[in-house]
Amino acid sequence: MQTPDTEPTTLTDGDVHDLDAWWRAANYLSVGQIYLMGNPLLREPLRAEHIKPRLLGHWGTTPGLNFIYAHLNRAILARDLDMIYIMGPGHGGPGPVAAAWLEGTYSEIYPDISQDESGMRRLFTQFSFPGGIPSHVAPETPGSIHEGGELGYSLSHAYGAAFDNPDLVVAAVIGDGEAETGPLAASWHSNKFVDPRRDGAVLPILHLNGYKIAGPTLLDRIGDDELESLLRGYGHEPIVVSGKDPDYMHRHFAGALDRCLDRITDIQQQARLSGSSDRPSWPMIVLRSPKGWTGPVEVDGLPIEGTWRAHQVPFAQARDDDEHRDILEHWLRSYRPDELFDGNGTPVPDLRTLNPAGPRRMSANPHANGGPAIRDLALPDFRDHAVAVEVHGHDVAESTRILGTFLRDVMRDNPKTFRMVAPDEHNSNRLDDVLDATDRTWNAEILPTDDHLAPDGRVMEILSEHSCQGWLEGYLLTGRHGLFSCYEAFVHIVDSMVNQHAKWLRTTNRIDWRRPIPSLNYLLTSHVWRQDHNGFSHQDPGFIDHVVNKKSDVIRVYLPPDANTLLSVTDHCLRTRQYINVIVAGKQPQPQYLSIDDAIVHCTKGIGIWEWAGTDRDAEPDVVLACAGDVPTMETLAAVEMLHEWFPDLLIRVVNVVDLMRLQDDREHPHGLPDADFDALFTTDTPVVFAYHGYPWLIHRLTYRRHNHDNIHVRGYIEEGTTTTPFDMCVLNRIDRFDLALDVIDRVERLLPVAAYAREHLKNTLIRHRQYIRKHGEDMPEIADWRWRGLDR
């Protein structure tokens, strides 16, 4: 690799001194956070009671993070950079907290953690302490948009932040442990989605410190040749800085950083002047430094610095073991705190020369707190895109295709603040019209046979759900808006990322200085009921179950049954902040039930009686047929038609659910219905046959406290699937119109004069269906072409 030995360094001895002092201060404050709860300035020898009883934190990666922080500050000052810092090894939480305190940001946000001795003591004590702050980089950490708990997303977050922020530089440290994860490995290729004319820059800094918790890291052990080859293969020009001696490392890292930033400036200026978007080879740094750098070399006869033993707390008996306590004190004093903090414990003026001013501080950069000027989307009127519904359930449309026309206009009206991501499924999900307003983002080679590709496109497609999710999260966390369209089954690929984002939202809801960020919006289509083509592997509606386990104040789930309800729901979601909105809607042609005005009313309530589809009028019903989801709604209505034909006196109520959380009670979820309202819909004693889009037991989990719960019978997906016809998928899972009608008959048989005869007929029809599809390979026309004909009441 290009070694910095061949490069001139740009530092004076004074620069080196300043950098080193700042770094020592950050390291001192980091060790203090991990170990101390008293005597923060070492005014007296350390005693047991100064040491925390439970030592919880990660030292190994922290000095490297601090080293880079100091150097980024120098560059920010020298170049007036607008820069944020993503720390992949987020378990190094003490580092950015120390930096924010040194920069003054911490005390501005948390006034009790003042820049003096008492503040320093509280800074130390609160770390990884009950009532204090987490041990990882977290929402509580100023300047962070990246929860450091689960590894793998630093680069995709960094790129998400850089998109459409042309003046931003995102420094992203990638841990060598993190680099082993799949999501991180995939995200290296994000550089093919950057337009240097329009987007900011990401500067990856691969930090090789050699060890994970217990084992070595792959990228540290494949040799320089393979590593360089790999990084060049990812499209980067790597510069390696390797060593341990601080003076050497300061000079060489500064030289490497300057070269990278010069190169970024060149790339951007050239692209912006010439208008050319040719993909450059972006610079990056490989920093090889010991794990636990500057920490104790050896404890109890075992090597610490430079080994996996430095990963967490390098030695654990500092409270009870005098020798360990001596090592700790010696270690702390090695940073020469007396030179760093004055008699009050305040950082000496020299240290502050390395602090950028105001919002240029990475700990106070507004991009890391919802963006400098967070704005709502300019939303076109979704009603202009409505399908005309003169007669309920008569005409047919592809709901997501209709939505595509609305999203096209959203894209057109928000050319710098809205992006869509999809794992190669945008068109498959029938959102093609959006490509009239923009192209797919692509800055690798383009051929004449390609369709709608351009470096400045705004529909981001890569066959990596992880990259889609990471990019979008980074984009939202910096205050912009977006939508992720995905096959329903494969959104499980990002289950764990969704967990972390939900936890971020839940936590920031309790942090008053955090600005609310735009919601994370999912459109799950190509859903379980219409994967008749791809079969069993593509059938899984469990993402809803996954998200509803998260805190109710951040989760919303919508199941619009047709195009106009989908429009209304999507418009609403795009206006919200701090939520995870999950919208499930099919892409196949299907009957349209509600006019746009009816759809708005229905979606506003979130749940309601469809009087036009029931036979109960103002009376108490004999049975309630409830439905949630487009296919279940269609099957329910078809069942109502048959039941009404057989049993014209049966009083059927139809309840449709758009907002799934309405089923819970209002103590459990902000959208929950009070019991009285629930009872008004579902009664307290009438049989309910509920056709639900997903796994049936979720409905039980949401309604088990309701008065009428014992009478609720749910049909849904029970993991029966294969490559078959759409209607047969319903039959396999017994959520089809005939089985629903049979379920009703079973429950109100005593009211039905010809129950036995009807039952026989329905069962025979199912047998005929089976025979028909096996012969013809498609559904019987009267089923496939079913339309709501209206009831003869």
Place this chain on the structure above:
Amino acid sequence: MQTPDTEPTTLTDGDVHDLDAWWRAANYLSVGQIYLMGNPLLREPLRAEHIKPRLLGHWGTTPGLNFIYAHLNRAILARDLDMIYIMGPGHGGPGPVAAAWLEGTYSEIYPDISQDESGMRRLFTQFSFPGGIPSHVAPETPGSIHEGGELGYSLSHAYGAAFDNPDLVVAAVIGDGEAETGPLAASWHSNKFVDPRRDGAVLPILHLNGYKIAGPTLLDRIGDDELESLLRGYGHEPIVVSGKDPDYMHRHFAGALDRCLDRITDIQQQARLSGSSDRPSWPMIVLRSPKGWTGPVEVDGLPIEGTWRAHQVPFAQARDDDEHRDILEHWLRSYRPDELFDGNGTPVPDLRTLNPAGPRRMSANPHANGGPAIRDLALPDFRDHAVAVEVHGHDVAESTRILGTFLRDVMRDNPKTFRMVAPDEHNSNRLDDVLDATDRTWNAEILPTDDHLAPDGRVMEILSEHSCQGWLEGYLLTGRHGLFSCYEAFVHIVDSMVNQHAKWLRTTNRIDWRRPIPSLNYLLTSHVWRQDHNGFSHQDPGFIDHVVNKKSDVIRVYLPPDANTLLSVTDHCLRTRQYINVIVAGKQPQPQYLSIDDAIVHCTKGIGIWEWAGTDRDAEPDVVLACAGDVPTMETLAAVEMLHEWFPDLLIRVVNVVDLMRLQDDREHPHGLPDADFDALFTTDTPVVFAYHGYPWLIHRLTYRRHNHDNIHVRGYIEEGTTTTPFDMCVLNRIDRFDLALDVIDRVERLLPVAAYAREHLKNTLIRHRQYIRKHGEDMPEIADWRWRGLDR
């Protein structure tokens, strides 16, 4: 890259003819499967009724898969290779089905799909047809261990199959779409975990056909230099074969394949003779060929071959549009079926010369069906590893550390058929003792500071849950055994992989020729209640919720409360086949409740009354305290002690649940309890306070049909967490002993003389706890050191 132009080819013209004929036959049969339901041999011009009404399948990748299949067959015959074939682009399902039919395997397994015209017609019709076979490579496909629906796992499956199979060569085609996924990107580095002395070889074949569903693929568009650099960085020596002309491609692909196989032989022979395990640069092939190769060049004026339009069915109106039907017929005839099949529709003898014999056929290789000699593990007696429990709940042990001694002996006794995988958490999970029997697998650079690394180690650690899961799946699917230990929260990273494996098991349960494979065993430790260190991001017990949505015949969930129950449960799981066993158990020191004999009895029942912990004796209880999980069990017992002290006359029953599925009824799950048994434990009318390890609503979802469900009150994890003390985690989620006792008081207040006073006292203790931990940073000693003292009854 090294181009094959510089390489000699090894084929005669006759070889080329044979290869091409076999390839044409496979392609013909593939197109037939996608389009035809009649007239399979084109004895007459195609008519509408010969065409399926719903055209469902993927053409684009299929000819490439078939091309490779033909060439692998040539190599198998020439070298007597033991080879299986993993098809990453598994949507190319028609390909391996065609190959299996040509090889005769298909008709052996499915006799109605005979090797003649009527068999061919059925072969065509069944594809992606109701009652037929899926459109993707699936469990139904002979020779496959790789469900092709969800992309990203081909390489890790391939390596899993190759481990400990020294004579096996696994050819793995990686689609260029698949190559964009994170799991695949991470899995390239699997070659650092291969010991050429002991393991088989994986031959990666990166198939660049340039397009995904709608967009281009990254690796096709980064230029040859970057691509070669990338693959070398992954540790491979790539050979590229690029083109379209069949004659050219046959000669050059054969040359490339011979060179790769020669190199593999060299590597293995050298390693096995010399005993050296130095990591070689393994060969691989890059095959650049057009998407939809040999298909129609243009339809309706739009280019098809070589574009994204060839991805699925290249043109859809073949039934109704005469012109399209002509194109189809012309396309099919271009393969010259008259030369390939005789008058009966049987493959001509010439074609069979390329079929390996018997189990050498990749479609019949026993490795792809549970392994050639699937064996149970040789299991040591787990009772030898038991902790002595003289008094219930008195002594303390780390349960997973105890388990580690058992697993060490399992490892020792099964040196070729058992592996453990972990994402860098093996020691963190306290399984260190296993490293006495083996090392961590590692074939990259090793330094003196490293701990227990060796190329022939059997504990596989990489910081990629995806690679861990993929390797283990590949290992199990080829008939060996293993265990995945993982932090509970981060196992969500593989949610979607678990889905696919569960679907594989469910489907193979219905396929009689598939041999049952060893179960997929998870040990989830470092669980939600003891991530007080890492905090909120590491706290998520939702994996249980995720798996119980899958078919009940493949899912088992165990929550052993202590070391001896953990031993008993693990021993059981290691004996099973065709399950996904999820075991959740903590690693921290905790009271031990049951002697090994009691543990065996308790685990065999899966649920039971702990008489020693209750006060109800033989009477009907006033209240039932139920618990599942180690921490909830401890809090429950501590609550019982306090309740008994306050209310000596209160009749408390303690029920402990190890096998979570016992809570369901026996119609829902094979382990489910009949209602009468459930009622005998939980009564039909007594209040139940249930402390559960995970999200509380799961207990409701499992028990909502039970008679006493309305009286069951569940405490569990409600997404309240941070970096705090272990006991405070319980308090935050109200599952602590005091809150449980308060819950009991609320429910049986009428029986309790001093309820108000007790309530006041318990609440005050909680306040004191809060104050104490905020001052001292650790739990009050009487809480942290709690032991079951026994009841004074």
